[in-house]
Amino acid sequence: MSARRTASRPLFRRTSAVVATAAIAALVLSACTGGGEQPEPDAGQGFPDDGCTHITVATSSEKVNMLDELAAAFKESPEHDGLETCATVRPTNVSSGNAARYLTSGDDWPSDDRALWPTLWSPASTVWTERVAAAASPTLVGEPASFTRTPVVFGMPEPMAKALGWPDKPISITDLEGLCQNPEGWGSVGKDIWGAFKISKTNPNTSTTGLSTILMQSYEASGKAEGLTAADVDAAADFSRVFEECVIHYGDTTGNVLSTLYDETQNGANGSAYVSAVALEETSLLNYNKGNPDSHTVQPGETLTPPKTKLVAVYPAGGSMWSDNPITVLGADWVSAEQRTAGEAFAAFLQTTPAQEILPEYGFRPLDEAVPLGDLFTANFGVDPAQPTVTLPKPEVDVISTAIDQWTQVRKPSSVLELIDISGSMDEPIGDGRSRLDGAIEGAQTTLDHFRSTDEVGVWAFTTGVSSDQGEGLQVLRDVSALGADGEKLDSSLDDLRYAQRNGTPLYDAILTAYEAMGERAEPGRINAIVVLSDGEDTDSTTSLDSLIAKIGTQSGEGGTDAPVRIFPIAYGEGADTSALQRIADATGGQMFDASDAERIDLVFASVINNF
Known part of the structure; x- marks a missing residue:
């Protein structure tokens, strides 16, 4: 593993309305909905005791560094000097989709620290402000104004892009779709050893990149460069369905996928067994090439x-x-008059030349075309400042809603086995009136609505002293099979876990058995995955960690397999063996999720399921 900083863990006030909304990942309303990246008002971005008006900006992760510097420059600006009281601005990390969902839910902002409730909101795109305005109230989102922008591109490892003729030959989404559809995959361009062509995309319910990508697919299928309609989106369904077939899994953020790719390349692999192309913003690609993949x-x-x-x-x-990156003063009732005035001053400052000159240092393009882009926007960092030559305009809100609805139907089907630790330590309380097991059960239950009836879902539990047809230490609540109309029945079966006997933790044995079972039934046309939830270290397996890694890591060679089974561990509570779980995730090209703050298990579970 590479040495990368793990973002500080956010604190959340758990309310039933927020948890329910965050967990139902597939629900699509006129507002932005759906589960997604772990919601993260960042507790690490506190305020000093400086006597100033405190202003929080809710923004996505890639703009946090930049907004920190812009906030410092604001202190020295004429816009700040014009205020009666000094103002201190701090960014807090919340995905665009999650922020939109919170604002349309009608509840308070879900953070323990009221100082982190936002005065300003800067999503990645005005798509989100328009959806909130349509679903809640135009006054809630104020008057958004873009201050910087970044195009949505496909990031490819340089050798793979060159195999397609880059940089001399233009590459279209149709070209990528052709590679997806061709059974020879990379072999169709003379690179048999690379195996299948694999794409990574994010979930459009919470990710601007994911949303932009499905709209770009519809533009491509329609042959249009403007005026996209809902009818065009409907007509593009078959095109998009083919494109989705080569998706490895739907990440909640591009940062998670890029981190896995980065680790593989640093450890000697070229990443071809994991992913061939990543839909992402240009600024994220620049961060990756600087060594900051997340x-x-x-x-x-x-x-x-x-x-x-x-x-x-x-x-x-x-x-x-x-992504046109607006900023706006929220019309929320928690925003004071002083905060509003200071927020408006900061938003005005972002349009000035001194502020615009800061943007390129962080991989964002300024709106002021007189500001030079600098050395970062060069071929050395994988970008072309003269591109893109064609800009696709943002469609109307109803067209965007149609595209999200369509994606729910054409996204790649999934086959998911949830493997839940029910050892004795799961009886421990998590601080909100629930035990760890209560939280695990409710987290699993609230994500069931994400799956379509055609998706395959199974649930196993593991501890010592139990047995089933799958072996010792395993209890089968549901074999992996099409969910159909069994959602309510599975919900009830999960409740039964509250009364199961709870003993030791045969973690490695359970994962190996689950992996072998899923490997036998894995299909190339599905996202095949195991979600492992454990709150401790292995205590009772006959399989060692090294032996487990050796057996599950056989897919990770050059080219991989057509039907990989990826493991997504949830490290639940402070006692979870994060080092072992990270190794297990890495061995299969999966991702580990941190639920060391056990009260957040509902939100983390939703974030994991958002990949499928």
């Missing part, structure tokens, strides 16, 4: 190590959508 907040003194194989930006020949 776009985390870089700490003073931190050294970034560039990847051994850089990503290059493929700007689709048919055009790119742009």
Whole structure:
């Protein structure tokens, strides 16, 4: 594993309305909905006791560093000098989709620290502000104004892009779809050893990149560069369905996928067994090539190590959508008059030349075309400042809603086995009136609505002293099979876990048995995955960790397999063996999720399920 900073863990006030909304990942309303990246008002971004008006900006992770510097520059600006009282601005990390969902839910902002409730909101795109305005109230989102932008591109390892003719030959989304559809995969361009062509995309319910990508697919299928309609989106369903077939899994953030790719390249692999192309914003690609794959907040003194194989930006020949990054003062009732005035001053400052000159340092393009882009926007970092040559305009709100609804139907089907630790330590309380087991059960139950009837879902539990047809230490609540109309029945079966006997923790044995079972039934046309929830270390397995890694890591060679089974562990509570769970995730190209703050298990479970 590479040494990367893990973002500080956020604190959340758990309310039933917020938890229910965050967990139902597939629900699509006129507002932005759905589960997604772990909601993260960042508790690490506190305020000093300086006597100033305190202003929080809710923003996505890739803008946190930049907004920190912009906040410092604001203190020295004429816009700040014009205030009666000094103002201190701090960004807090919340995904665009999650922030939109909170604002449309009608509840308070879900953070323990009221100082972190936002005065300003800066999502990645005005798509989100328009959806909140349509679903809740235009006054809630105020008057958004863009202050920077970044195009949506496909990031590819440089050798793979060159195999497709980059940079001399334009590459279209249709070209990528053709590679998805071709049974020879990379073999169709003379690179048999690379295996199947694999794409990573994020969930459009919470991710601007994911949303932009499905709209770009519809533009491509329609042959249009403007005026996309709901009818065009409907007509693009078959095209998009093919494109979705080569998705490895739907990440909640591009940062998670890029982190896995980065680790593989740093450890000697070229990443071809994991992913061939990543739909992402240009600024995220620049961060990756600087050595910051998850776009985390870089700490003073931190050294970034560039990847051994850089990503290059493929700007689709048919055009790119742009993330236009607005900022707006919220019309929420928790925003005071003083905060509103200070927020408006900060928003005005972002349009000034001194502020615009800061943007390129962080991989964002300024709106002021007189501001030079600088050395970062060069081929050395995988980008072309002259691209994209075609800009795809943002469609109307109803067209966007149609695209999200369609994605729910055409996304790649999944086959998921949930493997839940029911050892004795799961009886421990988590501080909100529930036991760890209560939290695990409710987390699993509230994500059931994410799955379609055609998705395959199974649930096993593990501890010592139990047995089933699958072996010792395993209890089968549901074999992996199409969910159909069994959601309510599975919900009831999960409740039965409250009364199960709870003993030791045969973690490695349970994972190996689950992996072998899923490997036998894995299909190339599905996302095949195991979600492992454990709150402790292995205590009772006959299989060692090294033996487990050796057996489950056989897919990770050059080219991989057509039907990989990826493992997504949830490290539940402070006693979970995060080191072992991370190794297990890495061995299969999965991701580990941190629920060391056990009260957040509902939200973390939703974040994991958002991958499928």
